[in-house]
Amino acid sequence: MRAFQVLQAGSPPQLVEIDRPEPGPGQVSVRIRACGLNFADLLMVKGTYQDTPEPPFTLGMEIAGEVTKLGDRVTDLDVRDRIAAFGGHGGLAEHGVFDVARSVRLPDAMSDTDAAALQIAYGTSHVALAHRARLQPGETLLVTGAAGGVGLTAVEIGKLLGARVIAQARGAAKLEVAREAGADHLIDAGEDLRARVLDLGGADVVYDAIGGDVFKAAFRATNPEGRLLPIGFAGGEVPQIPANHLLVKNLSVLGVYFGAYLGFRPEVVRDSFETLIGWYLAGRLRPHVSHVLPLDRADEGLALLRERKSTGKVVITPGG
Template structure:
């Protein structure tokens, strides 16, 4: 089968022919239809992600497909079940084996492409905003990188939770996407001063930051007293150093958040969240935004779109049709 693999952290990933795997105890084999790309894939390809896989490794954090076979001791999901899988690795291939507990059945109305774009982005924003930041109805939520994979879902979920949402992104095209997702106020970070604009809008109660760098520093200075800043990631490449005196004076809370980390110590947080999110999808309260769909042989182009920030919402690699 074909798989998009890292063979050397100093060289680009490549499409390779490898043997098809078979499920072991507690595992299922999935015929993969689609894989959602994430910024973490870029970091993993360079050996810079929190979890560094042994080489060779197949990229792809999240996927969707059909269960083809099950290993010993697996009663669910059964062969033929359409599932989404938070795999960590292995999604950019024609098939893969994964722990059965990582598989979530997907609604009949959901396409494989939507399912592959769903778990990480929506799961990150929902758990961050509800479980960690305790976002309240009527509060002001500032979302940085608001047209990106996780940022756009933060706009959508923040609005659904009753917040007033300020979306910050670079350029009119990206801001239009954030507006369509429910943003109340828009800030073009390419032409406007983020701190001044947010202050003019009354300040922020919660900041959702997948960008880091100078935008983090500007957003922190635009926070209201007792605001919460959620650190999601550092897409800018700049990990900001947090001045403790500013946190002290304004009674701010800085919250670190890594969605995948909950698998190790509180997996029920993720499963409960995903159950709620899939229900919202079935109720048509969530609408995944996919800006690019590419075949497996163009997976490298998909990663380049993320690197250049040339996409909005999610980039999905389609491996087999629905």
């Protein structure tokens, strides 16, 4: 089968032919129909992501597809079931093996592309805003990088939770995408973020996917007793947080690593995904996918993320 693999840390991934894997106990084999790309895939290529496997390995953290074979002790799924799975890697291939504990059966009304776009981006934002920050109706949420893979979902979920949403993104086209997702106020990346947010009354919760100077400006525009969620560092710089400022304004900085919950509180991920599927089936959210590409163009998909030319999600379709 074909797989898009990192053969050596720091080297460009390659499309290679490998043997089809066999499922072990508690696992299923899946014909992969769709795989969502994430910024973490770029970090894995460089070998800097916290959960990077040893090369060679197949990229692709989240998939949707059809079960083709059951491993021992699998009773919750059957062959031909459609599932979504968060494997952490292994998704950019025609077939893959995934743990049943990290899989969920898909409703008929959800497409493979939407399922592959839903898990990490929406899961991260829902766990961050609802579980960690306890975002309340009427509060003001600031989302930076608001047209990106996770940022756009934060705008959408923030509105579903009843917040007033301020969206920051680069350029009119990306800001329009954020507006269509429900943003109440728009700030271009070239504007003075701190001044604009303060003019709007400050932020009660900050959802920051950029880091660096953007985080610093958002930090200074946060209201007393505000909560800050450092989600990622797409700008390249991990911000250093002045503890004395936390004290003066009674601020909280809340770490969020979605994948870690699978290890110590998997019910948080499971309950979140059930909520998200319910919202999807009720028509309350719709994943925004800007590009759908075949497996032999996976490198183009990663380039779209690297160069920030995508909005929402980029999805690869290994199985057509």
